[in-house]
Amino acid sequence: MSDTAPASGGKRASGEPERGGDARGGDAIVSLFYNPTFRGVLYQVALIAAISFILYEAATNAIVNMRRLGIVSGLSFWNAPAGFDINQRLIDYSSTYSTYGDAFWVGLLNTLLVAGMGIVLATLLGFIVGVARLSRNKIISLLASSYVEFFRNIPLLLQLYVWYNAVLRTLPAPRQSLTLADAAYLNNRGLFLPQPVFGPGSEALLAAAAAAIAAIAFYRRWARRDQDITGRQHATGTVSLLILLGALAAAWFLAGGPVTFNVPEQRGFNVAGGLQVFPEFVALLLGLSIYTAAFIAEIVRAGILSVSRGQTEAAYALGLRPGVSQRLIIIPQAMRVIVPPLTSQLLNLTKNSSLAVAIGYPDLVQVFMGTVLNQTGQAIECVVITMGVYLLLSLLTSFVMNIYNRRVAIVER
């Protein structure tokens, strides 16, 4: 911004009549106004004043309105008994003794659960579809692009309704449950799976897994160094898997089979016991994963196309087979292009999980911005807390992804 030019000298030299008549003080004010630094400060002061005014008005109105409506602001409701039930809970919760605070944690965990599983599923599906779209097999690529165009252009909310009302609701009643070997049941109340019960000694499994992961890390480092020095290749994938499975199996036998399964059974009109996966959860997970995968597929395709053809040809010239060159040459380079937009898609998935409220899955929004807000009337607190959680999740995710991004970025001279 070059406002300096006409500031003082130019104006006086040109001797414009309307300014020539001004008093000396007026001229000083005009030149001050043309001073970019001063103008910058002026703009910013005006902006801050305007924002402060809006905030002040909003705050005073809110205070007046809340007094009129008899709402007492504050977080005192946090420890008040909630008195409503939540069907899916990862921590202990009951309408008889739990508080609104407990309800918040139940909702938050449910959000994280569906978002976490959705991220894994959507990424897997998205990569498969994205690679399939580039397949030389025209039927496969046609299927993949149909998938992308179809699911991308229909609102997620509609897809959730379809999954929930038109697909899962039409499953048979509990009496006619579909069953797999009498151990898993599927009906319109959800999916019933054998639930693992961790008896005494289960910690051994955890310890074994930790030890195995540490051992694998050491082994892989050694294998890599050995390959750098001698050129010998090691089957790191197979060996890692063997170490992990071996450690777990050893721990299992040493601890005497600590984990038992609570198998669901069909009793009269219902299925009892086992792990119940609610249809709301399944619908939300399916909807989120399938919808987001369509976007991820496009990102993956663009990423792979961004790697120049010469890279593939060079890999073939080195004698690498197509699968290997894809894995070792193309994908690592494509990841650089893929990761930033992928991050924002995974964030979108997390935020979209709030559509749970439409089909009644008890996620954070449904529980806290829905039931709790309606019961307590603490609109500001509930909205601020819920939005704060999503903001925090967004910031955390972008933070972690930025670290990764920095690791895979091209190191330039």
Place this chain on the structure above:
Amino acid sequence: MTTTGETTNGRTTVGPIAFVRASTVPAQKPPVLVGGPVAWVRANLLSSPLNVLLTVIGLYFIYLIVPPAVRFLLVDAVWTGDDRNACLAETVGREVGACWAYVGFRLRFFVYGAYPDGELWRANLVFVLCLVGIVWLLSTRMPRKGLGAVYFFGVFPVAAFILLYGWPAIGLRRVDTSLWGGVVVTLVLAFTGIVVSLPFGILLALGRRSRLPLVRLVSVIFIEFWRGVPLITVLIMANTMLPLFLPGNISPDKLLRPIVGVALFASAYMAEVVRGGLQAIPKGQFEGAQSLGLNYWQLTRLIVLPQALRIVIPGIVNTFIGLFKDTSLVSIVGIFDLMRTIEVSLADPRWSTPVTAPTGYAFAALFYFICCFGMSRYSIAMEKRLAAGHDRQGTVK
């Protein structure tokens, strides 16, 4: 090796020559086809065992999806009828697919909601005016784009509001927004979203690149806040908190609340798209403009924005597609957009059949798909058009 042999009647007398062909070469097989459908299938579908397997799997998927879909949507569909009996397998006596009779019966509700019967022409006129604006702005062959923008962003919103809401002074009966519904509301939301978010997004993008630290800070906080929270929380906030923040007993219109929420939300996303365009403008353009003596607003309005906005047209259209799909979320907070009219109509016992819900959803899906797919095709075509200029300059794609 000298040749002394002489040839008679195709026979060669044996001399020092080891071999001379005595008969014509047998005709070779014709070369493998390189054109035509057979060759295409061989090259693209059956080139290797893995490829054959993929083809079989792909065909199986198509077999799983396409015939049932066609059967449901077209073959077994019921096209006429007055109530649920037309679409019940028991009364019809055959497998029943989509119940289009129900969509036909409810179509008025899906498009206009509870808009009064005598005033429907007003909504229709708005549709036509909107279409004129869209074609004017989006078609590359239409002249006077500047005038088109004034029409679409200035004249049309006012005209549409007067037409839809009514103005008793000029003889248009007032129609309360609670009577609006269906596609009308969906389009109102989407349109207001784009009309507000585009200028506001541009301002925010400029603010984010401003050299005034406080302006930058405010823009960044604003953009990152709206981008960090889900739209549904914004809508609930607009519903529950907006009345609290306004003075006295002003209770904002029920439809206005989500419009404000959607517009603010879309502005933040639009700002990031525009920022991408601003960053793509080479520094020389700024410097050139400054050396011509243009001040900040002249430089922005005459040099930077025309170039930046051209680049990001595909991005703007994509944002708009997202916005258009996201308008369906207002149904959760009780606004009668297309999604909600369908949900409500499903509860009607007169049309309660097992196929009603799938039919309603199929109709909604069709509507959204046609709109969004059309927009995304346009965006791709535009992208190619814009890339053409770069190609000529030898820029690597």
